[in-house]
Amino acid sequence: MHCLLRTLAAMAALFHLTFSAIVKHEVKSLPGWDLPLPSRQYSGYLPVDAATKHYRFLHYWVSESMSNPATDPVVLWLTGGPGCSSMAGYFLEMGPILMNTSTSDVQLLANPYTWNQNATLIFLESPAGVGFSYSTNKADYITNDTMTAEDNFRFLVNFFAAYPEYATNDFYISGESYAGIYIPTLAEVIRTSKSNINLKGLLVGNGCVGNKVGGCGDSEQSVPIKIKFVYGHGLISEGIFSELQDRCGLKLNEIGVYCKEMLETVDVRTNFINVYDIYAPCIQSDSDIFWTAATEHVRRLRDLGFTECGAPGGLLKYMNQPDVRAAIHVESAAELGDWKFCAKLNYTGNVDSLLGVYPDLIAKYRVLIYSGDVDACVPYTGSEEWTSGLGYDFGVGWRPWDVNGRPVGYVTEYKANGFTFATLRGAGHQVPLYKPMESLAMFQRFLANVPL
Structure with a gap:
């Protein structure tokens, strides 16, 4: 409770954020990492609910571009669940520093395929109650898709006010799994708002498309989609x-x-099977x-x-070390509790279908839907079905795409503003975890607006 009182006392300053204030969020060093940090890193909290007497504080981690942060794109990463932490994205998938997953001990490794080679990454733990993010009112832990989109939007408004040097850069939203709902709902709030957020595109990996359609939730199609998938893989x-x-x-x-x-x-x-x-x-x-x-x-x-199967024990240990929590400017375990890979939220999926939202998004933003083709949780067959079902004319239909001359998946390109569906051969649910080199190539080509 002491941390909450201290935070509330600082609210006036937090809502008039300047770059000089966020310098306090710079990560100077990380326990277990003896080398210089790969680029400037920032970690801390931003408030998202100034309209009430209680506040939600979302934890973010910025990994600045290694190339030219002044002009390189800014990319938000959201992990799904709902309830799973985007720190998994940082330490297991596309961040510059990885946790060794082959041991339960804490061991940090450099990631040669980090996505921040040419982009500034924002890893956001959302909604409140996930990871290190929290609220001063327990009622806030009862939430849904709509509220999460609104809070993520408020976070972005406050973030770009706090970091104005990024505000005019091209901005993209990315993520995986249940973030297939987070991403387009956030994009739709941005599209219909009067904000100056410079959104250019969306990247959705193995993503849900609603709670009543596609391969997620209790949709009428979800079980048939999965039955067809396991049959197609000889199970x-x-x-x-x-x-x-x-x-x-x-x-x-x-x-x-x-x-x-x-x-x-x-x-x-x-x-x-996993x-x-x-x-x-x-x-x-x-x-x-x-x-x-x-x-x-x-x-x-x-x-x-x-x-x-499960979250690497080393990551759980690391995120709960007191010196790590101090280094990344988050509350202690005594004040907030242990960090968990996935939190059990009181969460209602109230977005039944995004099929009616996507046409407006595709008309304004570039959209890439990608799938690892050995994921049975959100099978690629369901994503191929709904993307083709939007009815756009083919540009190039179902062709192989390659990295360094080696075929790594298949891609379907539509004539609608570069709308694309792609698969990555042999990749599971978390594509960058399974296919780091291939996913980096896909990411960089998308940002450069180059076909796969």
């Missing part, structure tokens, strides 16, 4: 798939006892690809040597 037989299709019609929201039994059969066949990477040598102990896992089967797989 269920032709006979099981045909029987589901013929006798149940894959309309699995209105099924009888027989079809439920068929789905349980699929569950038994697939509950050993939903985020079907070829990973680990299992999800609480697997909910479609249904509750058969716990006896999971225990048997553990006995056979399968390990449990």
